[in-house]
Amino acid sequence: MNIHELMPKFPPSCYIKEQILLVNPNEFHRLEGIDIDSSRVFIVVSEGCIDINLNGKRCHIESCSCIDSLDTVTIRIEKCEKDARAWCMLVTYTFARNSLKNFKPVPIEKLLQTQDIPIHSFTKEAILRVDTQLSFLADAIAAKNHYYHNELAAVFYKSMCLELGNAIMSNETTIDDMQQGCRRSEAVALDFTKLVTKYFTRQHNIDFYAQALNMSAKHLTRIIKNTMGRTPHTVICDEITHEAMALLDDDRMTIGLISEKLGFSDQAAFCKFFKRQVSISPTEYRLKNKKSD
Template identity: 35%
Template sequence: MTQAELISIFPPQNSIVERILLIGPDLFRRLEGLAVHECRIFLLLTRGTATLSVGNETIRIHAGHFMDLLVWEPITFMAMSDDIAGWCILPNYEFTNEALNDMKPANSESFKNRHSVPRLTLNENEAAVIEAQLSLFRKCLNDTDHFYRSELCQTYFRSFMLEIGNLMLRKGQAEEESDGVVTRQDMIIMGFLKLVWKYYKEEHNIDFYAGRLCVSAKHLSRVVKDKLGKTPYAVIRDELVQQACFLLKDTTMSIQDISAELHFSEMAAFCKFFKKHNSVSPTMFRASAKKAHQSLLTNINQI
């Protein structure tokens, strides 16, 4: 199921359509048996145990485990104990980007530098801090008549991410539980992702990443497809699209400047790329974002 499909089976007060879904302890069990894909998931288990299939791994988590499951990893909630309770947040990129305003909380790099599924183990007090943030978030989300519901939800999501980042800084790094030896494929994936997040603006060619990892482009493609379910180019492309959307909302940069920032050979190539993956031109995307912003300002001034 995608985020949109999940939203359709939960009460409307639990979501902002096409933006975010928050599932609290009272509805958490509804996830049992569901297979989720193309979703970024933040998961906090507060009671009981659960067994998940994440990509090619089967893992068991218990109360106090916090997880950040990245968008390309298919996830199945296989089984849950009778006393299960937890929180699950599924934001899309647009909501996350607007809420964080391109801020990268401390946990971002720690969760990226991994070869297996991350599990941050929280003590009772730490879990209580995060759950308090999520409770405030849910209260705001449930108030469907609030005029600034979406904007407030972004604020609470940002607060939640900052609390997680604070815990990550205090703990040093995410705790990982592994079944055994790190394989060569694990090392290739970890190295590839680290390189993409560092060089995606400058390097769009798979050969660059393969060369840095000392493997053939064909082998890299095979490993990435097997582990992540998408091609190396798709991983690079997604980073470019997301950054392009963010920069287009910054009206201080021209489309020509954005094209150069993302190292396209010419503006026409960037425009063609953006329209292919967003169904609208950069100009139309920017105009739509500007209109939405002006509408918000008008509503504020009328109060």
């Protein structure tokens, strides 16, 4: 089940439609026996233990641990101990993109390196900080009558991601460390994401990246789709969109200059691209952000 299919199984206080589902420790048991797929999933175990299945692999997850999986991983909660304190969070791409813009607390290559068993172990201090932010986020999601309900949820989501990203990046202890390295497909995905990060403002065409990796565009598309759950074109477009949103926050930059900086032939081409990605024009996006400040 994906995020949209899971939402009706929980009280409205646990979610914002089409945006985020945060299953708190009191509701976590409802996830037992459910396959979660086609979704980016965060599971944080603050106390106690849970048993899960990751793409057919059974894992016993102890306290002070986190699962941060891509949408290519299928997760099933097999068992949750009665004294366990665990959270599960799923977000839509649109909500995450609008909340984080071009900021990435955990680089995609870090996630790809631990894709098979995406489990991270934290210190008690780190897990407490993450747990605290999740509690703040849960309160924001539940505050349906708050005038700035969506904005508040976005702020606390970003805050939680910062704590989670800090915990992951500062602690290299993962179950996956015992593995000898990435499979060939994962290595290609890592190289591709590094190339996109370096060249996305100049190169929008898949053929450039395929040639740089010494393979056909068709073969690259198949590898990236199987590994990351998205096409190379989507990955490139997402990078451009994230950067565009960040640049639009700077009123000193004209839309024409932004389109040039992002490698578009003209302003019209950039505006057409941005509206296709975000559903509003760059000008509308800029005005909307000003009102919410």
